Amino acid sequence: MLHKVNPPDCQAELNELIGYQRKVLQFAVRNTAYSDQGFRAVMGNDFVDWINKGWNHSLRRVHRVFRTFLQNIQMLTKQPRLEKEQVLTQFENDQDYFDNLDNPHFVFSFDVNSKQTHEIARDVLVGFYNLLGIGFPQVLFPFSIEDGIFRKINVVEGFKNTNAFIQYVCPCCDNNFADTIRANIEGYTLEHYFPKSLYPAICLHPLNLIPMCEGCNSRKSDDDPIRPSALAPATIPLPELFHPIKRPVSTKVNLVFSSRKPKLDFKAIYPPPDYRPSIDSYDAFYGIPSRWENVWFRIEGRMDRCIKQAIRYFKMQGKIITQENFNYIIEVALEELQIEIGREQFAYPAFHWLNWQLKTSFENLYCSYLSEG
Numbered sequence: 359m360l361h362k363v364n365p366p367d368c369q370a371e372l373n374e375l376i377g378y379q380r381k382v383l384q385f386a387v388r389n390t391a392y393s394d395q396g397f398r399a400v401m402g403n404d405f406v407d408w409i410n411k412g413w414n415h416s417l418r419r420v421h422r423v424f425r426t427f428l429q430n431i432q433m434l435t436k437q438p439r440l441e442k443e444q445v446l447t448q449f450e451n452d453q454d455y456f457d458n459l460d461n462p463h464f465v466f467s468f469d470v471n472s473k474q475t476h477e478i479a480r481d482v483l484v485g486f487y488n489l490l491g492i493g494f495p496q497v498l499f500p501f502s503i504e505d506g507i508f509r510k511i512n513v514v515e516g517f518k519n520t521n522a523f524i525q526y527v528c529p530c531c532d533n534n535f536a537d538t539i540r541a542n543i544e545g546y547t548l549e550h551y552f553p554k555s556l557y558p559a560i561c562l563h564p565l566n567l568i569p570m571c572e573g574c575n576s577r578k579s580d581d582d583p584i585r586p587s588a589l590a591p592a593t594i595p596l597p598e599l600f601h602p603i604k605r606p607v608s609t610k611v612n613l614v615f616s617s618r619k620p621k622l623d624f625k626a627i628y629p630p631p632d633y634r635p636s637i638d639s640y641d642a643f644y645g646i647p648s649r650w651e652n653v654w655f656r657i658e659g660r661m662d663r664c665i666k667q668a669i670r671y672f673k674m675q676g677k678i679i680t681q682e683n684f685n686y687i688i689e690v691a692l693e694e695l696q697i698e699i700g701r702e703q704f705a706y707p708a709f710h711w712l713n714w715q716l717k718t719s720f721e722n723l724y725c726s727y728l729s730e731g
């Protein structure tokens with residue numbers, strides 16, 4: 359959420375999949391029991407053939423995913439009709455969440471805890487998302503897919519195609535993916551910004567999926583970004599919620615350094631609103647200033663060494679260090695830092711470190727080096 363992220367170029371595919379979720383709910387509303395024929399009438403032959411093939415799959419893991427999915431649909435058909443209709447209406451309401459991020463009156467209406475019907479519907483919707491791990495065959499899509507199957511990795515690829523930087527840094531913390539836990543080769547995981555366990559209606563929404571580093575994804579876990587949770591006790595109004603596509607943190611908040619503690623912190627760029635509850639939640643979920651403190655001090659250490667070395671060189675040559683010379687030394691040190699940053703990708707903390715130094719401490723640095731004799 360720190361940086362702006364463009365939606366993946368597979369929005370149409372994801373919307374098509376949401377269409378299948380909708381049809382499954384519609385099937386459950388219209389039927390009081392499961393039948394292959396009735397399911398075919400609503401979902402189409404290709405879809406049901408694919409589900410049946412999955413059910414009969416020789417791999418237990420694959421078989422289990424399809425079996426659970428179908429059993430949950432069967433259970434959903436048996437629920438009270440009014441509640442099933444409610445689920446469908448709430449599903450539609452929540453699909454519009456992104457267009458309502460500026461709307462203080464919008465509420466997510468699908469509440470997983472309200473009825474058993476909602477719990478079962480959640481399992482159906484999330485079960486459908488889980489099928490993305492196995493992959494949807496091209497026969498269900500009007501799109502061409504490279505190897506004929508649409509999987510999670512295609513969503514990550516879709517983000518890479520629309521965000522050049524995402525190959526190198528995590529959009530949430532600015533960290534290099536290579537530094538993260540190697541759960542998969544690239545260190546990416548697909549984060550549901552609104553967790554799928556609490557917001558199952560938007561578990562396939564293209565504007566609710568963000569590729570993130572393992573570190574960020576596992577920190578936040580399944581916590582609610584707007585309602586009070588174990589990590590973040592505040593309620594966040596939607597118009598003040600950070601969102602990587604709509605309202606990235608870096609457009610609203612600056613990283614600041616207080617030398618007295620010493621400590622990094624986030625500060626709103628221009629109030630109102632002061633984004634304090636949103637900043638606190640963001641901090642609680644991802645802990646970025648504290649994770650960056652090491653980086654910050656490393657940058658500082660490198661600059662310090664660079665400058666000291668240059669000053670020693672000037673003195674050895676018997677040259678007087680003028681303000682002009684010192685400025686040159688800083689320039690060279692910054693160039694070297696740029697190379698470091700380029701390699702390590704901590705662009706955001708490095709940029710703010712520079713700003714902070716330029717504003718507050720280069721002058722002090724200059725004086726202290728001169729007085730060293």
Ligand SMILES: [Zn+2]
Nearest residue numbers: 528531571574
């Ligand atoms: Zn990250």
